[in-house]
Amino acid sequence: MKRLMSMVVLLALSVTAYPQEQGHLNVRTVVQKEQVKVNEKGEAESELVAADTVVPGERVVYTITFQNISEEPAENVVITNPISGDLMYVDGSAFGPGSDIQFSVDGGLTFAKATELTVTEDGTTRSAGAGDFTHIRWVMQQELAAGAQGVARFSAVLE
Amino acid sequence: MNTANHRFVSASRWAHRLSCAGALLAISATAGAAGTPVGTIIQNTATVDFDLAGTPITLQSNTTTITVVERIDVVVTLQSPQVLVAPNESDRALLFTVTNTGNGSETFSLAIDSILAGDDFNPTPSATPIYFDTDGSGDLNVGDQPYTLGVNDPVLAADATVDILIVNDIPGTVVNGNIGFSQLTASSLTGTGTPGTEFAGLGDGGVDAVIGTTGGEASGIGEYLVSDVAVSVVKSQVVTDPNGGTQPIPGATITYTVTVEVTSAGTTTASVLRDPIPVYTTYVANSMTLNAVAISDAIDADAGELDTSGPATVVMRLGDLSQADGVQTVVFDVRID
Numbered sequence: 001m002k003r004l005m006s007m008v009v010l011l012a013l014s015v016t017a018y019p020q021e022q023g024h025l026n027v028r029t030v031v032q033k034e035q036v037k038v039n040e041k042g043e044a045e046s047e048l049v050a051a052d053t054v055v056p057g058e059r060v061v062y063t064i065t066f067q068n069i070s071e072e073p074a075e076n077v078v079i080t081n082p083i084s085g086d087l088m089y090v091d092g093s094a095f096g097p098g099s100d101i102q103f104s105v106d107g108g109l110t111f112a113k114a115t116e117l118t119v120t121e122d123g124t125t126r127s128a129g130a131g132d133f134t135h136i137r138w139v140m141q142q143e144l145a146a147g148a149q150g151v152a153r154f155s156a157v158l159e
Numbered sequence: 160m161n162t163a164n165h166r167f168v169s170a171s172r173w174a175h176r177l178s179c180a181g182a183l184l185a186i187s188a189t190a191g192a193a194g195t196p197v198g199t200i201i202q203n204t205a206t207v208d209f210d211l212a213g214t215p216i217t218l219q220s221n222t223t224t225i226t227v228v229e230r231i232d233v234v235v236t237l238q239s240p241q242v243l244v245a246p247n248e249s250d251r252a253l254l255f256t257v258t259n260t261g262n263g264s265e266t267f268s269l270a271i272d273s274i275l276a277g278d279d280f281n282p283t284p285s286a287t288p289i290y291f292d293t294d295g296s297g298d299l300n301v302g303d304q305p306y307t308l309g310v311n312d313p314v315l316a317a318d319a320t321v322d323i324l325i326v327n328d329i330p331g332t333v334v335n336g337n338i339g340f341s342q343l344t345a346s347s348l349t350g351t352g353t354p355g356t357e358f359a360g361l362g363d364g365g366v367d368a369v370i371g372t373t374g375g376e377a378s379g380i381g382e383y384l385v386s387d388v389a390v391s392v393v394k395s396q397v398v399t400d401p402n403g404g405t406q407p408i409p410g411a412t413i414t415y416t417v418t419v420e421v422t423s424a425g426t427t428t429a430s431v432l433r434d435p436i437p438v439y440t441t442y443v444a445n446s447m448t449l450n451a452v453a454i455s456d457a458i459d460a461d462a463g464e465l466d467t468s469g470p471a472t473v474v475m476r477l478g479d480l481s482q483a484d485g486v487q488t489v490v491f492d493v494r495i496d
Contacts (some may be wrong), residue, residue, distance in 0.1 A: 029205045031223040055230035055369045056194025056262050064205045064220060074209040081205045086195040086227070124331055144209070152205075158227065159195050 025074060025144075027066040032159075034059055054158045059090065062156070067149040077140040079152045082108065083133055086159055091130040093155035099138035103128070108135040174398035192369040196317060197263035197363040199227040207248055218458035226371040229362030230264035231347045232371035236377035238297065238322070245387040247331040250285050252299040252324040253381030254292060257345045259315035261371060263363040266314045270304055271325045271341065282327030282383055288484065289343070293324035299324050312348060329383065335423045344378040389423035390480075392432075409494045414441065418489040421480045430477040435470050436493055442471055445494035449475055463489075 033051035036044050051060045064081060068074045079096075083089050094101045102111040105119055105128045117128035138152040201211060205220040238254040259265050269289050273282045280405045289306040290299060291313075303324065304311070313321045325343050333339070350358045352370050362368035400411035407413070436442045442465055454463040454475070463475040475489045 016366050024211055024216055025207055027205060027207045027218055029203060029220040029420055030222055031203060031225055048221050051225050053226050053228040055228055055371065057230070057371070060225065062203060062205075062223070066207055070211060074211055076215075077207065077209040079205055081203065084201045084203065085202055086444060091350040153227055158201075 079138040087156035090155040096138040096152040104135040229368040231261040235377040243386040273341040275340040347375035358415035440493040
């Protein structure tokens with residue numbers, strides 16, 4: 001029994017054995033919000049500023065950048081990001097060059113293209129909408145060469 | 160998009176919401192239209208899976224944190240229909256609902272304004288012009304708590320509402336058909352201004368507060384209509400005796416004609432004429448007409464009947480009447496006993 005316990009601890013450790021600083025892939029995420037300003041010409045311009053604080057109705061932009069800092073190409077790169085329950089994904093906002101973008105409506109258990117997902121409520125099945133998505137996943141279609149960078153981005157509105 | 164269904168889905172998500180205190184949990188339970196409660200913390204961590212030289216590796220990104228601060232918004236909704244008034248009436252109330260549509264607790268000051276453009280007269284705010292509709296009746300009653308600026312300004316949680324009465328006297332100079340406006344304004348005590356204006360540290364729990372789309376201030380306008388309706392009712396009679404004369408003798412028939420007419424602006428609603436049969440006479444069966452159309456004596460779907468539940472009475476329902484309806488003529492016969 002004691003041996004079993006220590007095995008469990010070991011397994012748990014192995015999951016977190018690679019913090020982001022470790023020398024394989026450097027992955028960073030930032031959250032920003034749009035601030036609309038009126039320029040000298042009287043036109044509305046929006047710029048992205050740090051989103052430390054937000055109010056309901058505000059739109060935030062999550063940007064995930066990743067760089068292969070190892071000597072080897074990284075293969076089968078998949079970025080997965082949850083969408084908090086207080087946030088509503090902005091339809092069509094997910095962006096990721098070279099990635100196939102997929103969504104989950106079941107807490108990240110299964111993923112598919114947005115148009116292929118359905119939700120069953122009270123016995124009736126309907127197409128999934130932006131408010132149903134719990135996770136977004138970017139599946140890179142090609143390997144990430146040593147030294148290469150990638151980006152994944154999406155927007156959401158605070159409910 | 161904040162539907163109940165969506166909320167249900169949300170609850171089962173990997174919601175990275177941290178509630179700092181038990182009190183926050185209580186607030187979030189009531190969160191609805193007003194949005195995510197003040198103080199909610201939303202964390203985000205991305206995960207990267209990849210293979211390196213055939214070895215699967217999972218990495219986590221840094222964790223970003225955003226804090227939900229207070230958005231100040233308020234809506235004032237008129238609940239009263241047009242209130243019908245007469246000259247010199249006092250303490251006539253208009254009912255409004257004030258709703259905190261922000262996402263935090265907020266205190267609001269209330270103000271009345273009865274000098275508004277676009278109407279025919281200015282109602283006069285009563286000595287105590289604003290009340291809480293404490294008894295929930297929708298009208299001013301003993302027991303409704305008076306409002307005093309700075310003393311009992313309503314404190315509303317996110318999504319909470321309070322019913323407010325504003326009370327005016329009607330001047331003696333008004334005439335039928337005149338309309339008078341009166342306005343209730345609710346203003347956030349934290350601040351008002353153009354949307355996006357920030358008040359650092361003045362939100363719930365010391366977070367920042369930001370003015371929302373309503374500007375932190377809202378008004379509703381109610382309407383008084385002077386409707387002191389004048390109605391003319393004229394009754395005349397013609398006697399026909401059995402001998403072909405006009406003598407009111409036993410056996411003679413009296414034909415009564417009652418005319419009803421609205422002679423001023425305004426409308427009488429659900430008007431009913433009740434005319435008791437005189438003593439020593441008996442109603443002549445099936446003799447009543449309304450505007451020359453026969454009306455049965457029975458209590459049925461038509462406009463009238465002979466009510467015999469007490470002293471026999473001709474009853475005629477004339478409905479809503481205004482000047483435009485002209486003269487309504489009711490005719491019936493009685494026989495002298």
